[in-house]
Amino acid sequence: MEERHQELIRSNYTKLIAGLRDSVGNVCDVLYEKKIITDAMRDNVIYKDTPRQKASYLLDLIVNRGARAFGGLYEACKRNRLLAAADILRPDKAPHSISRATGHAVGFTYKEQSLPDEWPTKEHIERVRTKRLSVRTVDKDSNPGMLEKYQTHLNQPLVYPMYHKRRGNALIIVNDNFPTTHLRRREGSEWDKVGLLQLFNGLGFNIIMKENLSKDGMVKAVDEEMVSDHSDHDCFVLFVMSYGRQGVVLDTSQNPVKMNYFIDQFNEVTDLQGKPKLIFFQACQGGTRSYRNQKWGSWFTQAVIYIFSEFAYKCELYELGLKVNDLLSRAETQRGMKNVGDFSLGMGKKLYFFPGLHDP
Numbered sequence: 085m086e087e088r089h090q091e092l093i094r095s096n097y098t099k100l101i102a103g104l105r106d107s108v109g110n111v112c113d114v115l116y117e118k119k120i121i122t123d124a125m126r127d128n129v130i131y132k133d134t135p136r137q138k139a140s141y142l143l144d145l146i147v148n149r150g151a152r153a154f155g156g157l158y159e160a161c162k163r164n165r166l167l168a169a170a171d172i173l174r175p176d177k178a179p180h181s182i183s184r185a186t187g188h189a190v191g192f193t194y195k196e197q198s199l200p201d202e203w204p205t206k207e208h209i210e211r212v213r214t215k216r217l218s219v220r221t222v223d224k225d226s227n228p229g230m231l232e233k234y235q236t237h238l239n240q241p242l243v244y245p246m247y248h249k250r251r252g253n254a255l256i257i258v259n260d261n262f263p264t265t266h267l268r269r270r271e272g273s274e275w276d277k278v279g280l281l282q283l284f285n286g287l288g289f290n291i292i293m294k295e296n297l298s299k300d301g302m303v304k305a306v307d308e309e310m311v312s313d314h315s316d317h318d319c320f321v322l323f324v325m326s327y328g329r330q331g332v333v334l335d336t337s338q339n340p341v342k343m344n345y346f347i348d349q350f351n352e353v354t355d356l357q358g359k360p361k362l363i364f365f366q367a368c369q370g371g372t373r374s375y376r377n378q379k380w381g382s383w384f385t386q387a388v389i390y391i392f393s394e395f396a397y398k399c400e401l402y403e404l405g406l407k408v409n410d411l412l413s414r415a416e417t418q419r420g421m422k423n424v425g426d427f428s429l430g431m432g433k434k435l436y437f438f439p440g441l442h443d444p
Contacts, residue, residue: 085146085147085148085149085150085151085153085154086151086154089147089154090147092172092173093143093146093147093154094147096172097140097143099168099169099172100139100143100169100172100173101136101139101140101143102168103161103166103168103169103172104139104142104143104161104166104169105135105136105138105139106135106198106199107164107166107199107410108129108130108135108138108139108142108410109130109138109406109407109409109410109413110160110163110164110403110406110407110410111142111157111160111161111164111166112126112129112130112142113126113406113409114156114159114160114163114164115146115153115156115157115160118152118156118159120146120149120150120152120153120156120157121145121146121149125145128141128145129141129142129145130410130413131413134201135201135414154173157173158170158173158174161173164403167179199407199410199411199414200411200414201414202414202415203383203387203411203412203414203415204380204383204386204387204390204415208386208389208390209275209380209386212275212278212279212282212380212381212386212389213275213278213380215278215282217279217282217283217286217389217393218282218286218393219282219283219286219287219392219393219396219397219439220393220394220395220396220397220439221397221439221440221441222234222397222398222438222439222440222441223397223440227397227398230397230398230438231441233436234247234436234438234441237436237438241433242432242433242434243433243434243435243436244318244319244359244360244431244433244434244435244436245318246318246319246435246436246437246438247318247438247441247442247443248288248316248317248318248442248443249288249442249443250288250289250290250317251287251288251289251317251318251319251437252289252290252314252317252318252319252320252321252359253289253290253291253292253309253312253314253317253320253321254280254284254289254290254291254292254320254321254322254323255292255294255305255306255309255320255321255322255323256277256280256281256284256291256292256293256294256322256323256324256325257294257295257297257302257305257322257323257324257325257326258273258276258277258293258294258295258296258325258326259295259296259297259325259326259327259333259334259335259336260273260274260295260296260325260326261296261336262327262334262336262337262338263336264336264337265336265337265338267327267334267338270325270326270327272379272380272381272382273325273381273382274381275379275380275381275386276325276366276381276382276385276386276389277293277295279381279385279386279389280323280385280389281293282389282393283388283389283392283393284321286393286439287392287396287437287439288437288439288442289319289321292305292309296336297335297336298335298336298337298339299335299337299339299341301335302335302341303341306345306346306349306350309322309350310349310350310352310353313355314353314355314356314359315355317355317356317359318359318360319359319360319361319362319435320350320353320356320359320360320361320362321361321362321363321364322346322350322361322362322363322364323363323364323366323385324346324363324364324365324366324367325365325366325367325382325385326366326367327367327368328365328367328368328369329368329369330369331343331344331369333365333367334367343365346363347363350363360401360431360433360435362401364385364388366382366384366385383412383415384408384412387408387411387412387415388408390411391404391407391408391411392404392437395407396437396439397437397438397439397440399436400434400435400436401429401431401434401435401436402429402434405429
């Protein structure tokens with residue numbers, strides 16, 4: 085990194101920490117994508133105790149990462165709409181929230197939302213438990229940029245169409261009782277179910293809930309969904325919650341069902357060809373544990389519920405996934421153990437949910 089860029093970061097150190105602290109995980113993901121930091125470096129940043137420590141560690145790291153590091157940090161700030169930080173890094177292009185060519189606001193007029201410093205929050209759990217969770221929708225007055233994106237997205241080849249009032253089906257499979265095995269009941273999963281029902285209803289999905297299935301029952305649930313009529317749907321969601329081992333989830337008798345089975349089956353559905361299929365698994369994977377609290381549910385599922393309900397009105401799917409992982413990194417057990425989600429995106433287009441907007 086050039087000396088002038090190092091000096092700019094040093095002289096604005098405190099301000100940059102304030103500008104970066106709420107989205108450090110997202111910034112790290114962009115820097116990793118650009119091969120500016122390694123996976124190990126990203127983990128070293130993410131696993132610091134507080135958002136401020138994460139931002140400080142990242143800045144100390146980035147000044148020694150070569151000629152491309154400064155430009156990469158600036159690009160990461162722009163991509164995550166950390167506009168104050170972008171203004172500091174490139175004052176010649178400030179203010180980043182204003183179009184210099186036309187003089188009007190670019191993109192959205194929303195106030196940048198920050199993630200909670202710790203996860204989970206009592207406020208979120210209370211909203212789920214009292215069934216007061218609501219999905220933020222696109223406000224036509226305060227979000228003109230998002231409204232314009234919705235009005236034009238059908239003409240954009242790299243954006244999935246999402247315009248039906250009911251976006252599609254959301255099949256939720258929950259195994260939380262294993263009476264013939266040594267496995268304990270998955271206490272707390274009832275709150276995951278309650279939260280997912282509120283989330284996907286708010287996002288405009290038809291919800292099919294299946295509970296405590298044998299392997300044959302899981303296959304039957306998949307088969308029934310495969311022959312359903314998806315022709316007037318934009319999207320499909322599968323959410324499976326159970327115990328698991330590497331590459332599999334377990335039925336109620338502890339029989340394994342391969343995760344790839346679900347993926348392969350829905351890739352064969354004719355009505356879903358070319359449409360986004362979102363598949364979530366909440367299950368331990370070999371040495372990787374998926375933590376669950378007996379009083380309020382699993383860390384991962386509740387993070388999905390929170391992030392999608394709070395940010396789907398303005399963020400596309402990739403950004404939502406990054407935010408879920410960022411939020412998960414803020415949770416830890418009393419022994420200091422953490423939970424990291426495995427977010428894989430195999431889509432060729434961007435996916436916006438546009439909650440609250442649909443064609444007549």
